[in-house]
Amino acid sequence: MIPLSSLLFICTPSLPEERRRYQLKSFAFLQRPAVRMRKQRFSISCALCLLKLVPCEKGSLIGLGMACWKTPMFPILFLLFWLSTNRAEYTQYKDPNQPAEVRVNDLLNRMTLAEKIGQMTQVERKNATDQALKEYFVGSILSGGGSVPAPQASARDWVNMINQYQNACLSTRLGIPMIYGIDxxxxxxxxxxxxxxxxxxxxxxxxxxxxxxxxxxVKRIGAATALEVRATGIPYIFAPCIAVCRDPRWGRCYESYSEDHKVVQAMTEIIPGLQGDLPANYTKYYPYVSGKSNVAACAKHFAGDGGTQNGINENDTIIDLAGLLNIHMPAYYDAITKGVSTVMVSYSSWNGVKMHANRHLVTNFLKRKLGFQGFVISDWQGIDRITSPPDANYTYSVQMSVNAGIDMVMVPFDYAGFTSTLTTLVNNKVIPMSRINDAVRRILRVKFLMGLFENPLPDLSLVDQVGKKEHRELAREAVRKSLVLLKNGKSANEPLLPLPKKAGKILVAGSHADNLGYQCGGWTIEWQGATGRITGGTTILEAIRSTVDPATSIIFSQNPDVGFVQSNGFSYAIVVVGEPPYAETAGDSLNLTITEPGPSTIQTVCGVVKCVVVIVSGRPVVIQPYVPAMDALVAAWLPGSEGQGVADVLFGDFGFTGKLPRTWFRTVDQLPMNVGDKNYDPLFPFGFGLTTKPRPGM
Structure with a gap:
């Protein structure tokens, strides 16, 4: 098709060159997005008004006087204007009826290098000014742990904040929506x-x-989580973690479902819960998000993050290829088959090679061998840590990570430095344009397939879904099913559990009995977690009080002395102790002990009265020295906001059914120790768990 500019020169040969150039400028103005009307047909009156800018043959700007009407140019110019406007209105990437790949190709062909690099950039919300979003064409924003619009911000506050960011992104030349992510x-x-x-x-x-x-x-939990996330206007989450934790000394072990890859594989069913079930005959290995009640998921951290030496976070996973493929990789096969949208790369190394720079595993294996078609994202400042010390050579880090196959970089602060560095590397052909196009293609593919172009702005229709009763009941069910009964009675003939609801006086003790922050653990409100009533929920103590018979007296003392316990004539005691909250490296531990005064509380209380000890922790901890004094022992892990689920099982409304997802060691000197190892001699083996029958009438 002949461009409008050529037609103008052909149709106006008699005009002096300067007048023809003026006409071109006028029509260029008319073709700007701000001037074009959205409808395909313009009214004649609107077109005539716009044509006031077209000069008559005398070269002077006039209105719609007869001089211009007499000009033979008028009908030609009007026709050309109408045709060019209609032609410019239709763009394939804006057409939801076009296949996603057609839309991706059309948009990609329109993008400048700056716009492409912008799509590869993810910035922290604190740095996401309107000016930065527009100037750098930022493609993604995230909230780091604890990064919120305001303390105790409502769902409405979140939606309003995200809409502000999104409107800035939509105002850019191509109007590409950003994707907001959160843990x-x-x-x-x-x-x-x-x-x-x-x-x-x-x-x-x-x-x-x-x-x-x-x-x-977990599928139902995924669906509930997705709905609450969408209620705050967020379409993308950095979950699930499908690490296979092989050493409980690792500070992220509670983010892993199990030491056994088969358990982790089963738990990938959370992905269709988050994203929605794949339609029949859906293209294999393509990302999928069902609708406005679902989110894009992220399988993390690729690969081998749970196998680092001595359980040290971000350390080296030393294992042969067969071990990597058989232990740490199977859950990724399942995640990709279920249409997971994104994969996050691990901080860790595999046999000395940083995963953020491992082209063999990220590009050759994940993308080519497994056929993953979503996008690969770095971890927080993950590319900076390719060098030691971190950020020692940022240019090298950008080069190695992008060439390795990372598509979106969680910068998250110095977006200007990242953009400048990557631009230089591309212009100097150190990073080929084909690599940039592959990255952007994958990012756009996810955005199109999840409907972000059609529905970029969240609304307030779901704000009442956050913390809704049905979701809390689901969490309560999950707590009940997660509890593992490790001991019940000092002999098999004298079980303590389930506890009677009707008793004279009950002692509840321990630092974790009435502390919602401890109960939830890290990654709750704050990155490292916190202590106290940090959010809505029910503590274990509150749950006990609401469960027992009204005539039963409950006495709470965090760390009672022996005299207090002896003098009160308690029917039995419930001791709730464990670990403090932590996340990532802060949780790395060589000793895995219960927080003081937990051990002394156990010894004091259980030495005097029949007791059940409830351990609130993100992993097995040292308990062997205290087990003989206990009448019953329960692993409650990190149960979250619904402590009522603990009381449901302690008092017999439901039975214990949970099984250990991890080997419970005797001493830390045995670590790492996993099921199937030689000389396997645990305190409680993988898969262990006593059961009880429900006795709701007790």
Whole structure:
């Protein structure tokens, strides 16, 4: 098709060159997006008004006087204007009826290098000014742990904030929407009053009544989490973590479902819960998000993050290829088959090679061998840590990570430095344009397939879904099924559990009995978690009080002395102790001990009165020295906001069904120790868990 500019020169040969150039400028103005009307047909009156800018043959600007009407140019110019406007209105990438790949190709062909690099850039919300979003064409924004619009911000506050960011992105030349991401790793854990589900280690312990794994439960949890995340206007979460934690000394072990890859594989059923079920005959290995109640998921951290030496976070996973493929990779096969939209790369290394720079695994294996068609995202400042010390050579880090196959970089602060560095590397042909196009193609593919172009702006229709009753009941169910009964009575003939609801006086003790922050663990409201009533929920103490008979007296003392316990004539005691909240490297531990005064509380209380000890922790901890004094022992993991689920099982409304997703060691000197190892001699083996029958009438 002949461009409009050529037609103008052909049709106006008699005009002096300067007048023809003026005409071109006038029509260029008319073709700007701000001037074009959206409808395909213009009214004649609107067109005539715009043509006031067209000069008559005398070269002077006039209105719609007879001089211009007499000009033979008028009908030609009007026709050309009408045709060019209609032609410019239709763009394939804006047409939802076009296949996603057609839209991706059309948009990609229109983009400048700056716009492409912008799509590869993810910035923290604190740095996401309107000017930065527009100037750098930023493609993604995230909330880091604890990064919120305001303390105790409502769902409405979140939606309004995200709409402000999105409107800035939509105002750019091509109007590409940004995708907002957040860590929703056990419910929508950054948001006040959201439902907080048990951390993954607890979900790995869940079993149905017939003792089979319960992947349907995590699927329902995924759907509930997605709905609460969408209620705050967010379409993308950095979950699930499908690490296979092989050493509980690792500070992220509670983010792993199990030491056994088969359990982790079963738990990938959370992905269709988050994203929606794949339609029949859906293209294999393509990302999928069903609708406005679902989110794009992220399988992390690729690969081998749970196998680092000595359980040290971000350390080296030393294992042969067969071990990597057989232990750490199977859950990724399942995740990709289920249409996971994105994959996050691990901080860790594999046999000395940083995963953020591992082209063999990221490009050759994940993308080519496994056929993954979504986008690969870095971890927080992950590319900076390719060098030691971090950020020692940023140019090298950008080059190695992007060439390795990372598509979107969680910068998250110095977006200007990242953009400048990557631009230079591309212009100097150190990073080929084909690599940039592959990255942007994958990012746009996810955005198109999830409907972000059609519905870029969240609305307020879902704000009442955050922390809704049905979701809290689901979390309560998950808590019940996650509890693992490790001991019940000092002999098999004298079980303590279930506890009677009607008793004279009950002692509840321990630092974790009435502390919602401890109960939820890390990645709750704050990155590292916090102590106290940090969000909405029910503590274990509150749950006990609401469960027992009204005539039963409950006395709470965090760390009672022996005299107090001896003098009160308690019928029995419930001691709730465990670990403090932590996340990532802060949780790395060489000793894995219960927080003081937990051990002394156990010894004091259990030495005097019949007691059940409830351990609130993200992993097995040292308990062997205290087990003989206990009458019953329960692993509650990190149960989240719904402590009522603990009381439901302690008092017999439901039975214990949970099974250990991890080996419970005797001493830390045995670590790492996993099921199937030689000289396997645990305190409680993988898969262990006593059961009880419900006795709701007690």
């Amino acid at each position: 929703a790793v056990h419910g929508h854990n950054n948001v006040y009053n959201a439902t907080i589900f048990p951390h993954n280690v607890g979900l790995g312990a869940t079993r149905q009544e017939d003792l089979d794994m319960d992947p349907d439960l």
